[in-house]
Amino acid sequence: MKTFRIGGVHPAENKLSAGSPIREAALPKQAIFSMFQHIGAPAKPVVKKGDVVKVGTLLGEAGGFVSAPIYSSVSGKVSKVDVALDASDTRRMAVYVDVEGDEWEESIDRTPDLVRLEDRPDLDAQTIVEKIKQAGIVGMGGATFPCHVKLCPPPGQKAECVIINAVECEPYLTSDHSLMLEKADEILVGVSLIMKAVNVDRAYIGIENNKPDAIKLMQEKAKAYPQIEIVPLKVQYPQGGEKQLIDAVIGRQVPAPPAIPISVGAVVQNVGTAFAIYEAVMKNKPLISRIITVTGKSVKNPSNLLARLGTPFSQLIDECGGLPADTGKIIGGGPMMGKALISLDIPMTKGSSGLLVMNEKEARRTAPEACIRCAKCVSVCPMGLEPYLLAKISSQYMWEEAEKEDIVSCIECGSCAFTCPSHRPLLDNIRLGKSTVMGIIRERAAKK
Amino acid sequence: MNVILIAVIVLGVVGLVSAVVLFLASKKFAVWEDPRIQQVSEVLPQANCGGCGYPGCSGFASACVKAAESGSLSDLNCAPGGQAVMEQVAGILGLKASAAAPKVAVVRCQGTCDVRPHGVEFDGVHSCKIQNMTGMGETQCLYGCLGEGDCAAACLFGAIKVNPATRIAEVDESKCTGCGACAKSCPRGIIELIPQGPKNRKVVVLCNNKDKGALATKECKVSCIGCGKCVKVCDKFEAITLGTNLAHIDPDKCKMCRKCEEACPRGAIKAFNFPPRKPKTETAPVASAAAPKAEAPVAKAPVASKPEAPVVKEAPAPVAPVVEKKVETPKDNETAV
Numbered sequence: 001m002k003t004f005r006i007g008g009v010h011p012a013e014n015k016l017s018a019g020s021p022i023r024e025a026a027l028p029k030q031a032i033f034s035m036f037q038h039i040g041a042p043a044k045p046v047v048k049k050g051d052v053v054k055v056g057t058l059l060g061e062a063g064g065f066v067s068a069p070i071y072s073s074v075s076g077k078v079s080k081v082d083v084a085l086d087a088s089d090t091r092r093m094a095v096y097v098d099v100e101g102d103e104w105e106e107s108i109d110r111t112p113d114l115v116r117l118e119d120r121p122d123l124d125a126q127t128i129v130e131k132i133k134q135a136g137i138v139g140m141g142g143a144t145f146p147c148h149v150k151l152c153p154p155p156g157q158k159a160e161c162v163i164i165n166a167v168e169c170e171p172y173l174t175s176d177h178s179l180m181l182e183k184a185d186e187i188l189v190g191v192s193l194i195m196k197a198v199n200v201d202r203a204y205i206g207i208e209n210n211k212p213d214a215i216k217l218m219q220e221k222a223k224a225y226p227q228i229e230i231v232p233l234k235v236q237y238p239q240g241g242e243k244q245l246i247d248a249v250i251g252r253q254v255p256a257p258p259a260i261p262i263s264v265g266a267v268v269q270n271v272g273t274a275f276a277i278y279e280a281v282m283k284n285k286p287l288i289s290r291i292i293t294v295t296g297k298s299v300k301n302p303s304n305l306l307a308r309l310g311t312p313f314s315q316l317i318d319e320c321g322g323l324p325a326d327t328g329k330i331i332g333g334g335p336m337m338g339k340a341l342i343s344l345d346i347p348m349t350k351g352s353s354g355l356l357v358m359n360e361k362e363a364r365r366t367a368p369e370a371c372i373r374c375a376k377c378v379s380v381c382p383m384g385l386e387p388y389l390l391a392k393i394s395s396q397y398m399w400e401e402a403e404k405e406d407i408v409s410c411i412e413c414g415s416c417a418f419t420c421p422s423h424r425p426l427l428d429n430i431r432l433g434k435s436t437v438m439g440i441i442r443e444r445a446a447k448k
Numbered sequence: 449m450n451v452i453l454i455a456v457i458v459l460g461v462v463g464l465v466s467a468v469v470l471f472l473a474s475k476k477f478a479v480w481e482d483p484r485i486q487q488v489s490e491v492l493p494q495a496n497c498g499g500c501g502y503p504g505c506s507g508f509a510s511a512c513v514k515a516a517e518s519g520s521l522s523d524l525n526c527a528p529g530g531q532a533v534m535e536q537v538a539g540i541l542g543l544k545a546s547a548a549a550p551k552v553a554v555v556r557c558q559g560t561c562d563v564r565p566h567g568v569e570f571d572g573v574h575s576c577k578i579q580n581m582t583g584m585g586e587t588q589c590l591y592g593c594l595g596e597g598d599c600a601a602a603c604l605f606g607a608i609k610v611n612p613a614t615r616i617a618e619v620d621e622s623k624c625t626g627c628g629a630c631a632k633s634c635p636r637g638i639i640e641l642i643p644q645g646p647k648n649r650k651v652v653v654l655c656n657n658k659d660k661g662a663l664a665t666k667e668c669k670v671s672c673i674g675c676g677k678c679v680k681v682c683d684k685f686e687a688i689t690l691g692t693n694l695a696h697i698d699p700d701k702c703k704m705c706r707k708c709e710e711a712c713p714r715g716a717i718k719a720f721n722f723p724p725r726k727p728k729t730e731t732a733p734v735a736s737a738a739a740p741k742a743e744a745p746v747a748k749a750p751v752a753s754k755p756e757a758p759v760v761k762e763a764p765a766p767v768a769p770v771v772e773k774k775v776e777t778p779k780d781n782e783t784a785v
Binding site: 083 | 567568571572573577578581582583584659663
């Protein structure tokens, strides 16, 4: 069975919510829409206090090409446009909406009927990309890179195939899994739309083989789509990394930056993105909700919730049986790459794939000990870097050396810190080095 | 006998030839170094702190010699050595030292654990830079001291330390040389270098919070809310400017009258190294005019903290909540306007 070539680890899967059906979360009393729900320029608020909005009303327009608009997921009145705590654990500009009723914009098609690509012969590549851009769709795997940017290859580069990321390699998370089980047809239409948008005739959907039911179902459904192939993959973290997935599925390796996946002819999209694209293009529905896994060993009822964006995390936890008494840490995202949250008032955003509640024992880090030079971190690094060295030079602020050692190639997957027998905080230091070096590189480029 | 003689002669000739070659090479490839660089280097403190902006003391020495050719040392200053060393340097180079005001670092944050609770615990690497990358940090204030001690690690003179009780960095003015290493190491830019001032006295806004008033009030009990009361009382000297919801005192214009300290409803302005105030008589009307409700606690606050120590220390814990609650309403209105 296929997997990527270099490194990788296999943390305990703990997919507690696997198989639990998607449940719709209740509407919040107040929804908060951060203007920073994607990578790139923040959205600019276009509403003001007192405005009445419906589900699907534009709240913030895209702040540039690498940006995405933000739509209201609730109906009600804008109570203020002010800073709010968001999943980055800082306060940034956001729109607050007090929810009243549930009125939708009339342009949105709310019927559950499946619209196939054949039913819409009017769609061409440009229209599809434009609709995706208008709908504010971003990478739903958690990276939140504006989707339309990936679908517009830079001049001189041509896509050869579409790879759909359905591996969900993060432990605990099951949102993509449940989506595949319940929305397989829609996903396949969405994949066809992506193929049409970038004008290729080959697509692969990579699924890790810890989801045999999803593989079976998708293979069944994909029989009607001869251009789409389901690729079962061996379970290995971080297979969901773009470069790792390309290597695993088509055996090509993306060179170091500035090369991007399109350099080897691949366009990678998350399975959740494919579903959002289906809804945006075929149903005219902007990105206003997503599936989020609320899980944790002490959570009473780990579930996959279909929740509106802007819903505070506290409410999602209440839907799954409330906050356990022994909570030690709450993580937005999965345990490997997620970020600890400092408050439960933080609202969910386009990139919220999971909410993980750790108990006190799990949350506590083990005290680090001296590096024993075992080089386990080197052998598990999926990018072929030397994490012990990067961490060391970063902790001593040796930025030039860090740049020479290619610290910017780090994908921050955390395999090194996970595997370290001395529990050294490798990734903490590497992140510091990476962000500083990237700042230095950006500064240098700006000077030129 | 013969063998020994041959060996001596051969080695002697080889040595002679090498000596000639080396002599010629040393003349041909000689690099002339100004002897004054060495002399200047010798009088420098050899702390290699980099506070001057040059790579170590030898770098600074060559910069001084170079500057001497243009006739002025005005752009150069050895912070740890101070005026005395600069005069010695100037003497070697046959110039006059310009009078640079000695500076000292000040930590612009009073957010101790009492006034700015640590709501969460950071379990990662104990480094301010790393904690700062994760967002807010342990408290609700995005601008305040993180207390992990990057500045203490950067200081070569042991002049700045994090007080474990308050979790705020504190400067020991007697040891601080004003080299600025701590200011560079602080990811939040809290540490500022300001002139030492006459008798070490200075008045500083000890806050870095740029949030709007209402939010700043929630985040910390001694935060600057940008109400502008200090700017108003300082209209004569215009030493205080209001940035993004944050007041800043220009040390060059400040006349040390301490009116702003009294006027501040939040206790965010602090006067260092002043003798304890005399019991209020004449200044009282000013305070009551500025903030009638806040008069009593504000008057108490500085007096209570004065005799303690010159260093940033405590905001009077038992009094502070009262200050905050009483003043909250009027200043909120003001910021809204």
